[in-house]
Amino acid sequence: MFTHHCTACERRQLMFVRQITDVAPVTDGLEVSFTCWCGAEQTGVLADLTAGSTNAVRRDLVAA
Ligand SMILES: [Zn+2]
Structure with a gap:
């Protein structure tokens, strides 16, 4: 799990692995x-x- 500030809904959301569509x-x-x-x-x-x-500059996702 990790948290992310969404640019669309302007909320800090908790994301789960099943929401991931790609990793590079x-x-x-x-x-x-x-x-x-x-x-x-x-x-x-x-x-x-x-x-x-x-x-920490590019650490815009935070493991939860
Ligand atoms: Zn959102």
Whole structure:
């Protein structure tokens, strides 16, 4: 699970794995595409929390 601020409904939502439609590796984690509870398609970078990264700038998805 992770949280995301949706740009369509302007809410911070809790997302589940079953809402993920695509995952692609990027330099600072994984770019995740998913469908918000409101139906909007969203993307964000889920940082690799196991790597101990201190780069919080692109960590726009937060593992819950
Ligand atoms: Zn939404």
